Amino acid sequence: MTHQRHYDAIVVGLGAWGSATLSHLAGRGLSVLGIDQFTPPHVRGSHHGNGRVIRMASPEGAFYTPMMRRAYELWHELDAETGAEVLTTVGGVYAAPPDDEMIWGALKSYEGTDIPHEVLSAAEARTRFPWLRVGDSESVIHEPGTGRLHPERAIVAHTDLARxxxxxxxxxxxxxxWEQTGDRVVVTTDSGTFTADRLVLTLGSWAPHHLKLDLPLVVERQVFAVYDVRDVPGPLTMVSLPSTHCEAFYGVPEQDDTFKLALHHGGLTGPTDELPTTVADEEKELLKSYVADRLPHFPEEPLQVTTCKYTNTPDRHFVLTRHPEAPAVVVGAGCSGRGFKFATFIGEALADLATGVERPDLHHFSPGRFPQSQV
Ligand SMILES: Cc1cc2nc3c(=O)[nH]c(=O)nc-3n(C[C@H](O)[C@H](O)[C@H](O)COP(=O)(O)OP(=O)(O)OC[C@H]3O[C@@H](n4cnc5c(N)ncnc54)[C@H](O)[C@@H]3O)c2cc1C
Known part of the structure; x- marks a missing residue:
């Protein structure tokens, strides 16, 4: 029988959050092991398929503002240290009726901060962003610091850095x-057993199967499409628009003259490995109608339409916690379709929790807020 090395910490799940956590733990001089069921980056979870939006506006709550500042700082540090060019500033435009949360929520989150933003009239927005159709009664916010994160590069950069x-x-x-016995944790995989003082579980859409914690997580399939925008008049920015079918219809310009458009929430739900990866005709038609309505210079047909997965909590806030039944285990779950931009912050925060650093700022992310959880 081979003797396995005992580690200070093991991270299982090396996607967006786990690869960041692994690099932070390794950076603290700990002996660490990262384990994944596939070879990240891959197309089976929540991190594939083009740019992820990062922006300072956080309509979900003012407590996200300092988190977002730290996340931006750490993305810049990652780029400086690895040269990976994960973060690119593209600017962002949100166009909706003034009573839409997209508008008032963003404006509220700018209050009392120095986050650069402009509020534009519909006429101004049409001149500045000729590719976007804006209704006369709509308000438009421009946040110039909005960025695009390259998800695959981020995972490679964090994994390489950890190595x-x-x-x-x-x-x-x-x-x-996995099991905590005394003060150590034993992890059993398809082909081995590993032990460590601490375990971090960042399992994305597979979290419901392995956390041993009764969390109300719902995995949701999301449809997105990629368009050739070589002939679209710029400057193209990230865009977020209201939708009747889902919570928003949004997009981000990519580095290769393409543009990703996606539906935010409103997707099929179910166990992660049972959700279809093919896209139905009605879903393609829905995208087509949004494009025709709002982005008149875009081609009618996308280059590609595919799917990815969110793992939602009921209140759309994450779960970042020490396991209530197993204190040597740390859990990061519930990305809720907005977790990529926070990956650097979350990697640092989960590394703190795993090494005994107290993080009172994470109380918003305790599973105790869900009545049915076993805490
Ligand atoms: C279409 C789409 C668009 C998005 N847009 C944005 C955006 O604009 N901005 C934003 O901030 N966020 C966005 N998100 C959300 C963001 O991508 C996710 O929050 C993020 O990828 C979640 O990271 P994760 O580490 O939790 O999951 P993942 O990146 O999926 O990683 C989980 C990893 O765990 C591994 N794993 C699971 N179970 C096991 C096991 N038993 N053993 C070993 N390994 C295991 C998996 O193989 C996987 O590699 C978007 C998501 C989608 C789907």
Whole structure:
């Protein structure tokens, strides 16, 4: 029988959040092991398929503003340290009736801050952003610091950094079970057993199967499409628009003259491995009608239409916590379709929780807020 090394910490799930956590833990001089069932980045979870939006406006709550500042700082540090060019500033435009949360929520989150933004009239917006159809009664917000994160590059950068800092990484090995016995944790995978003082679980849409915690997580399939925008008059920015079918219809310009458009929420729900990856004709028609209505210079047909997954909590806030039944285990779950931009912050925060640093600022993310959770 081979003798496995005992680690200070193991991170299972090396997607957006886990790869960041692994690099932070390794950066603190700990002996760490990262495990993933696939070889991240991959197309089976929540991190594939083009740019992720990062912006300072946080209609979901003012407590996100300092988190977002720290996340931006850490993305810049990652780029400086690795040269990966994960973050690109593209600017962002939100166009909706003034009573839409997209508008009043963003304006509220700017209050008392120095976050650069402009409020434009419909006429001004049409001149500045000729590719966007804006209704006369709509308000438009422009946040110039809005950025695009390259998800695959982010995961590679964090994973490479972790490796350079001494982390061991095992891929194509699924965790079957974990257990805390005394002050150590035992992780059993398809082909081995590993032990550590601490375990971090960042399992994305597979979290409901392995957390041993009764969390009300719902996995939701999201449809997105990629358009050729070579002939669209610029400057193209990130855009967010209201939708009758879902919570928003949004998009982000990519680096290769393409533009990703996606529906935010309103998707099919179910266990992660049972959600269809094919896109139905009605879903394609829905995208087509939004494009025709709002983005008249875009081609009618996309280059590609595909799916990805959100893992939602009922209040759309994350779960970032020490496991209530197993104090050596730390859980990061419930990305709720908005978790990529926070990955650097969350990696640092989960590394803190795993190393005994108190993070009272994370109380918003306790599972105790859900009545049915076992805490
Ligand atoms: C279409 C789409 C658009 C999005 N747009 C944005 C956006 O604009 N801005 C934003 O901030 N966020 C956005 N998000 C959300 C963001 O991408 C997710 O919050 C983020 O990727 C979640 O990261 P994660 O680490 O939780 O999951 P993942 O990145 O999916 O990683 C989980 C990892 O755990 C591994 N794993 C799971 N179970 C096991 C096991 N048993 N054993 C070993 N490994 C395991 C998986 O293989 C996977 O690699 C979007 C998501 C989608 C789907």
């Amino acid at each position: 350079r800092r001494g982390a061991d990484i095992v891929v194509s090995q699924g965790m079957k079970d």
